[in-house]
Amino acid sequence: MGRTIGFIGAGKIVDIMLGALGPALSGDELWVWNRTASRSEALASRYPVRVAPSIRELAERSDWLFIAVKPHAVAKVLSEACLHVKEDALVVSMAAGVTIDSIKAHFAAPPAIVRIMPNLPLSVGHGMTAICPDPAVRPDDVESLLTLFSTVGRARLVEERLFDTVTALSGSGPAFAFLFIESMADGAVLNGMDRTQAYEFAAQTVMGAAKIILESAKHPGELKDIVASPAGTTMAGIHSLERKAFRAIVMDAVDAAARRSRELNG
Numbered sequence: 001m002g003r004t005i006g007f008i009g010a011g012k013i014v015d016i017m018l019g020a021l022g023p024a025l026s027g028d029e030l031w032v033w034n035r036t037a038s039r040s041e042a043l044a045s046r047y048p049v050r051v052a053p054s055i056r057e058l059a060e061r062s063d064w065l066f067i068a069v070k071p072h073a074v075a076k077v078l079s080e081a082c083l084h085v086k087e088d089a090l091v092v093s094m095a096a097g098v099t100i101d102s103i104k105a106h107f108a109a110p111p112a113i114v115r116i117m118p119n120l121p122l123s124v125g126h127g128m129t130a131i132c133p134d135p136a137v138r139p140d141d142v143e144s145l146l147t148l149f150s151t152v153g154r155a156r157l158v159e160e161r162l163f164d165t166v167t168a169l170s171g172s173g174p175a176f177a178f179l180f181i182e183s184m185a186d187g188a189v190l191n192g193m194d195r196t197q198a199y200e201f202a203a204q205t206v207m208g209a210a211k212i213i214l215e216s217a218k219h220p221g222e223l224k225d226i227v228a229s230p231a232g233t234t235m236a237g238i239h240s241l242e243r244k245a246f247r248a249i250v251m252d253a254v255d256a257a258a259r260r261s262r263e264l265n266g
């Protein structure tokens, strides 16, 4: 498509995105700047991305400028970039908790700004990306972002007021799922199964269950009822989970992560 795309930051998420989105970005020119130069050079040795010598040069070139540094560093990098961002550029921020208004405040004449929240599973083509464009973002840029992130999973428009929720649900969610899978496997190991096999069975089971929800559009409770036959093994397990307030524990985890996201922004 021939855009120039710049990344400020060369951390884990940019590494994951360059790895996963590479084919979809093959027509674009890619540039990266990072505070620690060795990290951007490491990316340039693995992906077709060039290292910009300064934020200024990166900003001057970029049609799309991704902000991918830790939330506390966003103000600093924007203060260096703001005078050099092209008038018609799209600024794409991935920083958790940093609002569109706080990004706009760095500019005398703000460019188009969009907030996104991708997640780790995009590295295996099953990502979930939330996208919130400022009204000034051109519809074709919104479409291009939705299309780009749909090449590595699902992408949906989400109102900005829900971004702390999305950060908790799909951003932190993979870690909660890893914990659940590890615990399921531990239960199987406790009952004599080899650990490697237990991880495979647990992970495939969770993936299959998730797929049914996405593909059948059935209520999770209805699907649970299909598995749980009267006086059966599943009902015994569900009873144990419910006695220990499993649902409340999981709801609390998502709520705590959303609260932490709001705190980081506050």
Ligand SMILES: NC(=O)c1ccc[n+]([C@@H]2O[C@H](COP(=O)([O-])OP(=O)(O)OC[C@H]3O[C@@H](n4cnc5c(N)ncnc54)[C@H](OP(=O)(O)O)[C@@H]3O)[C@@H](O)[C@H]2O)c1
Pocket (backbone or CB within 6 Å): 008, 009, 010, 011, 012, 013, 014, 034, 035, 036, 039, 068, 069, 070, 071, 072, 073, 076, 077, 094, 095, 096, 117, 118, 119, 120, 171
């Ligand atoms: N990882 C995810 O799954 C994920 C998902 C969605 C959104 N995000 C967001 O993406 C951003 C980067 O996350 P990450 O996981 O890639 O983190 P990371 O691997 O820890 O990388 C952090 C990046 O921030 C830079 N940075 C930190 N302090 C800085 C400062 N004072 N000045 C300039 N740069 C600074 C680091 O530069 P150095 O290399 O010089 O330290 C590095 O490029 C965060 O805002 C996070 O909320 C991450």
